[in-house]
Amino acid sequence: MSDQKNGSDTRERILDVAERLFMENGYEATSMRTITSAAEVNLAAVNYHFGSKEALLREVFRRRLAWLNHERLQALDKLEEQAAGAPLKPSQILEAFFGTLLRMGENPALGGMVFLRLLGRTLTEPAEFIRTFFAGEYAEVIDRYKLALFSALPDVPKAEIVWRLHFMLGAMSYAIAGTDVLQVVTGCEVGDLAGEEVTDETDDTVLARRLAQRLMPFLLGGLRAPLPQFDDVQRIKKEPLPKTARDTREKTPDQDPRP
Amino acid sequence: MSDQKNGSDTRERILDVAERLFMENGYEATSMRTITSAAEVNLAAVNYHFGSKEALLREVFRRRLAWLNHERLQALDKLEEQAAGAPLKPSQILEAFFGTLLRMGENPALGGMVFLRLLGRTLTEPAEFIRTFFAGEYAEVIDRYKLALFSALPDVPKAEIVWRLHFMLGAMSYAIAGTDVLQVVTGCEVGDLAGEEVTDETDDTVLARRLAQRLMPFLLGGLRAPLPQFDDVQRIKKEPLPKTARDTREKTPDQDPRP
DNA sequence: ATTTCGTTCAAACGTTCGTTTTAATATTAG
DNA sequence: CTAATATTAAAACGAACGTTTGAACGAAAT
Structure with missing residues (x-):
């Protein structure tokens, strides 16, 4: 009646292989035949099980x-x-949200860096069904964390918080997916960046941890950055330059950062 | 001998349509027939011209x-x-690098937000030829700006700067591409975020400017964030915990940010 | 007027795609 | 053991893919 014995063997072997191939080639460029032959199962197995x-x-x-x-x-x-x-403190919220994810990268049983890279990459897939799927999967969690950030930063306009949450998600996704994508943009091997000295067989586990340690300060620094000033012509409906927007306005200092 | 007359009409109409369709559907999911029929040119025109x-x-x-x-x-x-x-001051460098790009979004003659979104999305495309292409196109510029940041931040390890450049690129790309992708993640329409009051026909030009104004402080805040501390077991080749790395180390403060 | 050459066109090429079908083979239940 | 059921297997389906072909068209050049 149920798939008890080894029927889940085929199922999970397909899932594991598909996870890796979708990560490496993307959804569209990964064919069913590539998946099933790599998983050593019949072509029809995907349609049968899923x-x-x-x-x-x-x-x-x-x-x-x-x-x-x-x-x-x-x-x-x-x-x-x-x-x-x-x-809560913003650092706690970020640690809970991003730290939880990045810890998946250290645990191969949870998909490891393969899943993290896949997640980072698939978020940008344009396919309609993918976007609606993620919207449903993420909705509850994002909403909870959004509200937590709202009360953690009562003086920051909510729209600004949502934008910066957006920025943080982007920095994280690129940082994850880019360990084999954007290294080409920065012109550096990821091994050169994980630390000044690394083992030649760059382990995914240590890579995930290093990534988290580098990313969290960056995200926190971005989140607590001074608010932007909108000094251009405001194109609003009712009144130009409403005084209500000035309350939370703060000049962006042109400081010379020494981290 | 050369394409003088109206041959460039077909060429540019294909380029414009392809730019938009690649942005909307991605490379793999956009077929030649979709492009040529939308551009109202013959199917063979793409192979003939390109x-x-x-x-x-x-x-x-x-x-x-x-x-x-x-x-x-x-x-x-x-x-x-x-x-x-x-x-240079880091803020100047970021303004030159990201500001130049974001200003393209305000100018439809340079592709406008369509190209910006395409660029942000295509950077994550897994196809091999795309990655090698971008590597060649970006190499010189990235290298120049990397060196500029190195001398602008002499106390920050170069590896750390490259990582943060990586993070910044990610935040920007997602912010751009996500104006119709990740809004689904944040659960907000982009119109709700561009400002408290916006015109109902959200203009791409004002959107690009708002995006730049929001993004730059975030990036600068991330770039100048305190350096991460590596308190886990170091897996290095020669010596554990080299003192050279401690020089620029600085504890990440658990501050309560009030931007 | 005729040739030349860049361009457009309709049609077809061979391949690969996701999916379905039908039969054979394990596995479990009665 | 037999019947029912769940899974695998091989083969084929129609559709869509990127690309190529060879003829027709149009504007210049000879």
């Missing part, structure tokens, strides 16, 4: 995101419980 | 990146000339 190629991709993500979503919500629950009503 | 689909994509980018690369180098040249040997 129904379609789209459903396969969804299942690849559902398998990991179920854990990630639960972990992220639990991390936030624990923080808010400890705070006992007091607003 | 040789192949891959060459078409390259030409779509070369057309814009030629201007962008020249502008970026010129902006840096001017800055270094004005500085007369003195190191």
Whole structure:
């Protein structure tokens, strides 16, 4: 009646292989035949177990995101419980949100860096069904963290927080996916960047940890940056340059950063 | 002998349409037939004028990146000339690099937001020929700006600067591409974020300017963030915890940011 | 007027795509 | 053991893909 014995063997072998191939080649460029032959299963096995190629991709993500979503919500629950009503520190929120994800990269049982890279890359896939899928999968978690940031930064306009959350997601996704993509842009091997001295067989586990250690200060620095000033002509409906916008305005200092 | 008369009409109509469709659907999911029928040209026109689909994509980018690369180098040249040997301020470098790009989004003649979105999205395309193409196109500019940041931030390890440049590129790309992608993640329409009050027909020009005004402080804040501390077990070749790395080390403060 | 050459066109090429079908083969239940 | 069911296997489906072909067209040059 149910797939008990080794039917899940084929299923999970397909999921593992598809996860890696989707990461390496993207969704469109990865064919069913490539997947099934690499997984050493019959071509029809994907349609039998999952129904379609789209459903396969969804299942690849559902398998990991179920854990990630639960972990992220639990991390936030624990923080808010400890705070006992007091607003959280932004660093705590970022650690809960991004740290939880980056810790997946250190654990091969949770997909490791393969899944992290796939996640970072797939977020930019233009396919409609992918976007709607992620919207549904992410909605609850994003909303919770958004609200947490709102109360953690009461003086920052909510629109600004959402933008910066957007920026942070982008920095993280690129940093993850780019360990074999954007190294070509920066002109450096990732091994050269993980540390001044690294082992020749750059381990994914240590790479994920280094990435987290480098990324978190950057994100926190961006989140707490001075608010932008809108000194151009405002194109609004009612009144030009409303005084309500000036309250939270603050000049961006042209400082000379010494991190 | 040369394409003088109206041959360039077909050529540029193909380039314009391909630019938009590649942005909307991605490279793999955009077929030659979709492009040629939308451009109202014959199916064979692409292969006649460009040789192949891959060459078409390259030409779509070369057309814009030629201007962008020249502008970026010129902006840096001017800055270094004005500085007369003195190191530049990081804010100047970021403004030259990212500001130049974001200003393309305000100018439809340079591709506008369509090209910006395409650029942000295509950087994550896994196809081999795309990565090698971008590597060649970006190499010189990235190298110049990398060196400028090195001398602007002499106390920051070069590896750290490259990482943060990587993060900044990611934040920008996502912010650009995500104006119709990641809004689904943040659960907000982009119109809600561009300002508290916006026109109902959200103009791309004002959107690009708002994006730049929001993004630059974020990037600068991330760039000048405190250096990360590596308190985990170092897996290096020769000596554990070399003292040379401690010189520039600085504890990440657990500050409560009030931007 | 005729040749020349850049361009456009309709049609077809061979290949690969995701999916379906039909039969054979394990696995479990009665 | 037999019947029912779940899984695998081989083969084929129609559709869509990027590319090529060879003829027709149009504007200059000889």
